[in-house]
Amino acid sequence: MHPKRLACLLPLVITFATLPARGELAIGGFGSDAIPSHPIRVFAAGAQGSDAPMRELAGPATQLVSPIFGVYEPHEQVIYVSDFHGQALRVYPAFANGDVAPLRVLNPPILGQTRANAPVHAHGEIGLIAYNCCIYTWPLHASGDAAPRLRGIVWGGGNDPTTQLNNPTSLIYIAATDEYAVSDYAPGQPSASRIVFHARTADGYAAPTRMLTGAGVAYSRAIAWDGETRRLFVLRQSPEVNGVQPGLIAVFADDASGEAMPLYTIEGPATLLDQPTGHFYYGIAHDRWLHRLWVSIASNANNPADNRVLGFDDQASGNATPLQQLSGSQLSGNVLGAPFAVPAMASDTIFDDGFEGSNRAGE
Numbered sequence: 437m438h439p440k441r442l443a444c445l446l447p448l449v450i451t452f453a454t455l456p457a458r459g460e461l462a463i464g465g466f467g468s469d470a471i472p473s474h475p476i477r478v479f480a481a482g483a484q485g486s487d488a489p490m491r492e493l494a495g496p497a498t499q500l501v502s503p504i505f506g507v508y509e510p511h512e513q514v515i516y517v518s519d520f521h522g523q524a525l526r527v528y529p530a531f532a533n534g535d536v537a538p539l540r541v542l543n544p545p546i547l548g549q550t551r552a553n554a555p556v557h558a559h560g561e562i563g564l565i566a567y568n569c570c571i572y573t574w575p576l577h578a579s580g581d582a583a584p585r586l587r588g589i590v591w592g593g594g595n596d597p598t599t600q601l602n603n604p605t606s607l608i609y610i611a612a613t614d615e616y617a618v619s620d621y622a623p624g625q626p627s628a629s630r631i632v633f634h635a636r637t638a639d640g641y642a643a644p645t646r647m648l649t650g651a652g653v654a655y656s657r658a659i660a661w662d663g664e665t666r667r668l669f670v671l672r673q674s675p676e677v678n679g680v681q682p683g684l685i686a687v688f689a690d691d692a693s694g695e696a697m698p699l700y701t702i703e704g705p706a707t708l709l710d711q712p713t714g715h716f717y718y719g720i721a722h723d724r725w726l727h728r729l730w731v732s733i734a735s736n737a738n739n740p741a742d743n744r745v746l747g748f749d750d751q752a753s754g755n756a757t758p759l760q761q762l763s764g765s766q767l768s769g770n771v772l773g774a775p776f777a778v779p780a781m782a783s784d785t786i787f788d789d790g791f792e793g794s795n796r797a798g799e
Contacts, residue, residue, distance in 0.1 A: 459725025464503030495535025504773030650695030704755025719774020
């Protein structure tokens with residue numbers, strides 16, 4: 437950076453450097469007959485138990501149906517929301533509250549029921565899980581029902597398995613390696629879990645750059661990434677044993693491949709990751725402001741009382757106790773979705789964007 441520019445920014449840097457790092461937990465969920473438009477609720481940094489959300493994005497103008505996944509994009513200060521039953525990507529101001537219309541909507545028929553998205557601001561594009569099978573890429577600011585895609589990594593569960601994509605349930609962009617990664621499983625029996633990595637620029641029947649397979653990722657449900665420490669978090673849930681489904685978070689270096697074993701795990705009775713039969717994990721997220729790992733849990737009974745979010749220190753290992761637990765219908769009146777993090781105030785983003793070459797995730 438030019439010395440004069442640095443000098444101009446220095447007072448701003450000092451001001452924001454004295455502020456505590458704060459973040460907020462955001463989460464949506466699945467709509468239903470009783471809840472045709474599911475809200476996105478945002479909870480304060482220190483929320484616990486049955487605390488009410490501090491704000492929510494809700495109402496007919498939002499167009500939300502089933503906002504099951506979201507990502508905060510710091511350059512634009514927006515959230516990119518995957519609306520599963522609404523079959524759309526919707527974009528909102530990050531700090532919106534109430535019945536706020538989306539800034540834009542991407543909903544071409546080829547998108548289908550989208551489960552997750554990964555905006556890549558540095559390259560002006562966004563990857564999405566499309567039709568529960570594929571990774572399609574559009575321009576970051578694409579909108580409407582006729583926007584042409586840039587690329588598409590197609591299904592690998594049929595006659596041509598080259599892409600190794602079968603039924604991806606989670607998507608992240610790893611800026612350090614310029615790859616998309618999804619949690620998935622092999623077609624046919626025994627449906628072994630694997631993490632599949634593709635070059636961001638891949639198209640058509642492209643082969644993965646690598647895969648994580650074997651015992652280290654067995655029964656994986658979702659993935660998250662910490663760009664500062666270059667760690668990959670894999671949320672796993674084993675089959676039922678004596679009425680309990682054991683759960684854990686396996687942590688890998690973000691360049692791991694093959695049958696690599698995790699660097700360490702978070703597991704044990706104190707973690708509360710072991711869940712009764714019928715309860716399942718939906719998502720995991722890394723919160724770089726609070727340094728949390730958020731895990732969302734729901735149940736096959738669609739009982740709002742079963743909804744839970746656990747928050748761990750992102751340096752936790754072994755039999756660690758969650759720092760935060762939220763539970764109940766204030767998270768979702770139906771089945772909750774994947775958690776995601778937003779900063780507590782816009783100034784966090786101004787501080788980050790004041791520098792060239794920031795190391796924040798997603799660049």
